[in-house]
Each structure stands twice: as C-alpha cells, then as structure tokens.
Amino acid sequence: MTELMLPELGHYALILALVMALVQAVVPLLGAQLKMTGWMSYGTPMVWGQFFFVSVSLFMLGYAFVTDDFSVAYVASNSNTQLPTPYKISAVWGGHEGSLLLWVWILAAWSFAVTLFSRSLPEDMLARVVAVLGMVSVGFLSFVLHTSNPFNRILPQIPREGSDLNPLLQDFGLIVHPPMLYMGYVGFSVAFAFAIAALISGRLDTAWARWSRPWTSVAWAFLTLGIALGSWWAYYELGWGGWWFWDPVENASLMPWLVGTALMHSLAVTEKRGVFKNWTVLLAIFAFSLSLLGTFLVRSGVLTSVHAFATDPERGYYILALLAITIGGSFVLYALRAPDIKAKVRFTWMSREAFLLVNNIMLVIVMATVLLGTIYPLILDALGLGKISVGPPYFNALFVPLMSILAVFMGLGPASRWKNTERSTLIKRVWLSAAISVVAGAALPFIMGGKWNGYVFLGMMLALWIFLTQMRDIADKLKHKGWNVKGLMSLGRSYWGMVLGHVGAVITVVGMTLVANYTQELDARMLPGSKVTMGEFQFELTDIRHVDGPNWTAEQSEIRIWEGDKLVSVLYPQKRRYTARNQVMTEASIDWGLFRDLYVAMGEPLEGGAWAVRVQHKPFVRWLWIGGVVMTLGGLLAAFDKRYRQKAMRQAGVTVQATESENKDTGAVTGASA
C-alpha cells in the first residue's frame, strides 16, 4: 500500500483540483466581463474536473481508512483495525482534516449540480456564478492543502495500530449528520454565488430570485435535516436525554438556518412582487457568511464547545482571513452595487408583503440574538472585561418570546393576500382559528399536566394557530378548485411545500413545548431486583451482566418497565468501555413511541454492586425530529415545483430542435430535474 503511494495520489488530486478551481474562478469571470464566449465556456469543464479530482482525493482517503493505512497520520489518529468497516468510512469525516475535505467535496458537488441544472441561465450569468463558486473553492482547497492536509504521512515509523475513532462518533447518527449539515451549509454557497453574480452584473431583477429559489430550498432542506439529525444524535448518544444545549456549535448551525428561512421567504416576495431586492441579496450573503462563520467558530478554538475540533491558531488565522476576503468582499460589492432605484410596488399594512417583511425582520433579530449570546463572552474577554458564560437560561429567555411574535405572523401570512387584504376578509379568515387556538391552548395544560402552565399554553396556542390558519387556507383554496385529488394537485408543489414547511414547524413546536415542560426524570441507586416508580411506570432492574462488542466491552443492565401488570418494554442500557482509547461511554436505551419515550441510562457503579441509573419519561420528544423531517420534505417539494421544471422542459425542447445530437444530454437533465 505504501509502495502504491495512493495517499500521495489523493494529495496530488487535491492540488490539481486547486489549479482547476483557480482557472474556474478567474477565466469565466473575465470572459463574462469582457463578453468573450470562449473564456466563459471554461467554467463548466473546470467544475467537472475539479469535482472529479476532489472525488478522487476523497476516495483515496476512504481507501486509506478501509485498508488501515496507518502511515497516514489522519487515519492513524481516527481509526483502528478493530473498528467496524462502516465506521471506518464515516471516520473519513470524523476529524478536522477529513471533514474539511468533505466540505470541499460537497462544494464541488454543488458546483457540478449548478452546471447540470442551470442550462437555462444566460451564459454570462452562469459564468459568473461558476466563477464565484470557484473562488470559494480556491479558498477552502488552499486551506486544506496549507494547514490541514489529511494525507500527511507518519514516516518512517508507521504505527502498527490506530488510536481509534472517538467512540461518540461510532454511531449511525454521525455517519449521516455531518454530510447532511454540510450539504446545507455549502448549499447556501449557490444562492450566495447567484447573489454575487447578480451584483457583479448589475442585473438585480426578479430573474435571479427565480433562479436561486430552488437551490435555496434544497440547501435549506438539507440544513434542516442536518440539524434535526444532530439533535437526535445528541439525544440518544450523550446519555442525558438533552436535544439542544445552545452550544456555540449548535448555534453555528442554527444561525444560517434562521437566515436561510428568511431568505426563502424573501426570495418568494422578490420573485413574485419584485420588492425587497436589496434585502434578499443581503440575506443571501448573510446565509453563506454565517455558514462560514460557523466553520470559523468550530475550528479556530475561539469558543469553548463540547463539539469543537482540535484547534490550532494557524488554522484560526487562515479561516479568519478567508472570512475577511469572502464576507468583507461581498459586503463591499453590496455597498457599491446594490440598486438604489426603488421598485414601484405598492402594498399596505395588511398585505402578505408586510407580514413577510415582519417575518424576515424577526428571523434576522433572532439570529442576531443568538449571535450576540454566542460571542458575547468572547467580546468581553477580548476587551479584558472578565469571563462570563452565556447559556441556555439566556437563550431560552429571549428565543421563546421572539419566536412567539414570529409565530403570530406565520399564521397571518397564508391568510393574507398580496398587495392588500381587506380587514374584514382577514378577520373572517382567522377569527375561528384564533378562538380555537386560545381556548384549546388554555385547556391543554390542564388536560396534559393537571395544572396551569404558561409555557404550555403559549406553545400549544401558537402551534394550533399556525396549523388551523394553514388548514383554513387549504380549505378556502379547495372551495374554488374542488374537493378532490385534482384540486389538491392543482395547488402546486410550491404551495404544498410551504404547507409542509409550516406544519413541520408546528410539529416541532408541539414537541419542544411538551418535552420541555412535561419531562419526568429520576436518578436512582439500583441493585438487581430493585424497582423505582415514576408516574404510571415501574422500572425494575432484573440483571446486570458483562457483554463484549467488536471494539468495546460493557456492563449491561436489563430493565423491565411495567405499567401496572403489563410489561411495556425491556431495555438494555450499557456502560461501555472502548478498548483502544480506554474511554467510557454511556449507551442509553430507549423505548420509543410516537407520544412518549422511556429513556434509561446507566450512571456510575456505586458501592455494594449497585448502579446509579437515570430514568426519564419524555412525552412527544419524537415530534421534534418528525417536524424536522416534514420541514425537509416541504423544502424539497418546493424546490421541485413544476414552474422550475417547465422552464427546463421548454429549454430542453428548444435545444433538441436546435441541435439533435444534444438529445441524450438534455433528456438526462430533464429526467433528473423532474
């Protein structure tokens, strides 16, 4: 293996990719500015070449993992011969270097997709978009090569055994969570590239909004799924049943999500009504800037986080320089080129535009609050004013009221019309929903918890409000279109995407509200034979035994859960010791259900053969992630609206007529976009 020099091949492929990215960043842009078609046409081949070489590089790293090539330093420190093969593959992105390579690969993949699906773009626009993506690629490829080369070798003293992947990452959640998250982060680079290209060309019309919309929706969908997966993983893997801790790294993913959500809505207004152009461009820059900022926060070591990568100041300075160039450059361009001609579009206080404007502003304020809380300790420290911590109590205190305002407008949005809504019409459409949500919202705390709870009232009321206004809107629309499948279909994927997005949010809000307020938790000292009671459930520890896994050994309890005389479930929580790192892990065991989870985790051994055991009853906790999945589906559905497809079809049709030999090619495009 060592003789084959495959890691060097991977390294070399990365260098080639960098060269191609450089050409991609410069030549098409010059071509577009100088109106030289030949130069513009360099874009696509360079993107394809770059994608190919980064793929080769990623494959080589994966190969080094699968074949246990410990001469590669990154493999040696993140793998082990005993590690099961699926984890060897996911270990590729288990550390800083490899995850950065994955980041770059996903960027190349998005660029590749842009060249495939954007044939309806004017040539110069495509050239500029591709060039901007190329610039981002140059930045990150040089970062990988300069500070974080995953192919560095340990020679000549090759370790005989690797130090294993962090046990916390040896899990299905960690196989899928980072790629999904990065798909989201990096996906915003496309909307960003469109915005920058539009600024460079000075053509900030509604066309660019239409082009960016599907890309933004897909990126947002992936980011939503990535965050949901991360939260789910933390819930079952960290062993304390938490699903969100307002950790800087979590906030780093939440901030682009908030702005991305605002961007999706703003793009809709810009496309349909031609307003908020300035603002939409700014949001597109923000969304990607915050993705980059997240990268900085996670990898530079300026903040302490439970999830942070190994840090080194050189990397921090490098990313900061990248940020300064990318974000600073974009904002300079924005300040110079943002159009100051106001669109001559009229709307009133009671219009959908106005409500969406409030939505946008609230989302940005929430983002700014999260940002403020996240970096405030850093600011005070940098000014020499002492060390403080900002944590969940702060974020919860501000997030809940701000999001509540937003939720009120989420209900009004679908109920309103563009330009202006008659007050009487609006009232007619929402009064019943409002009344039901207040009454039912007030009743639910008593039904669910037996006593008044303000937070439950607020959460459930707002969830019902959003849900009912949305349903009312569907009903109103179907009144005209007819209550049948044809009527349902005629509303369009974009509309159903919005409905799913909002309903997903409702489901998540219900989950958050109920699990935050009605979780029951008990820490108990248990011996085999002992029983604890929590609510209607009895937890009986029946057995503790030793079990062995592929690269770990564990103490495993058997816990029977009874509800009266009925055996509900038998759970097997473990206390694992991973042998390579001698690291101890809590493996919680969960009896999951749509309406409640029963969560059992083993603590430490106590004297006398007893164990500390934590049992939890978590109502509606699944709804958190189900909501995330529904939102994801909504985003994808919206992205694949017929409008975008028809455009592609029309395009394809014309091209086929023009050049028969392109037939196969365009056919594939239409097929893929359908």
Added chain:
Amino acid sequence: MNKRLILFIPLVLFFVLGFFFWQGLKLDPREMPSALIGKAFPSFTLNTVKDESAQITEQVLQGKVSLVNVWATWCVSCRQEHPELVRIARETGIPIFGLNYKDERGAALKWLDEYMDPYQFSLYDVDGRLGLDLGVYGAPETYIVDKQGIIRYRFVGVIDRQIWQQELLPEVKKWQ
C-alpha cells in the same frame, strides 16, 4: 448619498466582529482568572500532613509574601513541578505553603519523604473544603498571597524555571 451610506452598515459591523475574532484567537477561552484576586485568603482551620494535632488558620499567611501551592499525590503534573518548587524554596527563601488537596496522609508523607519537602508545611485538606473555598478546579495551582494575607495572583498548571522567572517572580517582587 445618505441612503448609500446605509449600505455600508453590514460591512462595518462585519469588520467590528472580525476585530473581536482576531483578538479572540490570541486568547484562551479556557483560561480562568481566580475570583479571589484582591480578596483575603479564605478562613480555615486545618491540621498538616505531618502533624495531625496542629491547628493552623489563615493567620499564618500574614506578615510575609508567600506562595500557596495546591498539590496531591494523585496529580501527575505535581510530580513534574516538584523539583522547581524545591529549588525556589532553597534559593529564594520565599515561604511556600502546601495545600495537600483531597489526598491520603500516608501517600503524602511518603511523597514528601521521597521527593524532598519544599513547604513550610502542607495543610491537610482531605475533603477539599479549603480547595473549594479557594475556587480550585485542578492541581497544581499556585497562589501568591501578600503581607496582609490577600490573594494577588493565581497560576494554574506546572511551574517551570521559565514561568517562574517571567510570570511569578515579578508578581512576588511587586508585593514585597
């Protein structure tokens, strides 16, 4: 013109933020200053490792600038630091008080016997109460206490020759 200036707001905000990040890279977010700087050494009554019947109180820290060093036999890095403490005690004459933190007396005695004893004496804080009052979160930690018994400086981690010369000695001199 005014309108166009508004468009520069994001740029300005970003560079302000960037400045803080740049500063942040030079800082260690894990480094924590003691909350007791400028405050009197917490009161205590403890015996010592070598003398179970001793009744030592914070009064002992008055009158001279001294060092209080938190150590334990279970602490690997304390072993690393030990020779430097011995050297400081021998060469500078600055009194060093030990705070034997959550340790076992037998092991501590053996340690002092084997590796030499640089301390005036070592307070025996078996349950970590004084350590908690001091805000100790690990060992080794070293405090500089002035003539009035007020804590002036805290160093967390292993003291070596260079750290002593560059960080601690100037502080000691400042208060002498």
Added chain:
Amino acid sequence: MAIAFPLQMSKPSGLTGRFWTRSFLLLMFSLLPSLAQANIDAFEFSNEELRNRYQHLAFILRCPKCQNQNIIDSNAPIASDLRIQVHRLLHEGFDDEQIIDFMVARYGDFVLYEPPVNRLTYLLWYGPVILVMIGLLVVVIMIRNRKQQANADEAMDSQSRERLNQVLKQKTVNSSGKKKSRR
C-alpha cells in the same frame, strides 16, 4: 478541558473516582471532537421541592473546567464536587440566590450560565430589545413609503416578468447558437 495541558483534575473519591480520572485524562488527551458524557448521581432528597431546585441549579451552573457543560451533564470530578456542594447547601437551608452567590464568590461569573444583569451585560440583555425596536421602525418606514407610492404595481410587475421572459429567450438563442458554433 485543557487539551495538551498537563493538568490533573481534582481528586476523585474512591475506586470509581480514580477510574473516572483516568478515563477523563484520556478523554482530555484524546483526539477531538471531545465530548464528555452524562453523569448520574443517586442523591437522596428530603422533599420534591429540593429535588426540583437542585435540578434547576445544576442546570444553570457551569462546570468551571469543562468545554461547555453544566454541572449536571458533566462527569468531570470538579462538576461532581460542585453537585455535592449544591446538594449539601440545599439541605443546609440556603436559598437559590445564596447558593449562586456561594459559587460566584469562588469561581466568578463564569460559573453561571445566566449572566447577571450589570453594566457589562446591558448590551447582552437589552440588545435584542433594541433590535426589535429598530426592526419595528424599519417596518413602519418601509410600509409608509410603499403606501405613499402612487404608481400602480401591475405595470412594474408585468414589466419585470416580461424582462425575465426576454432573458430566458435570449439565453436560449445564445446557448443554441454557441453549441452550433462549437461544432
């Protein structure tokens, strides 16, 4: 957790403690991302109210030497010490504020996840409120402007749509033209 910082955490109690110290050190030096996991005690409480207050306090107190965890979620020995303290102080009749003051006096504001409102944190606590007010102002100004604009929007709307169509058409001609020329 101090990475590559040869610092031993506070003394563990008994065998399990030493076991934890060892694994904790390993965790400290292990390659990252490094997360510490749940810690579970089996404290007894004299009543439910104390248990709830304990859970609240342990939730808002930060483990002073961990990455970013409260003392209830951390298995670091120092977090365990602080939990024991909170438990003890609760049973000695201290109220929540006194317990928080007790911790802050020893470990500084850093130990508190809910920063106190003072002149250093006014911006933190009131910043969002100011932002909401600015946002409100922006909304008012923007909609006022829009309402005053007399021009009918239909014209603009159809105009931009037309431009879009034009652009699309142009591209069609361009690309097919280009492809032809390439052959």
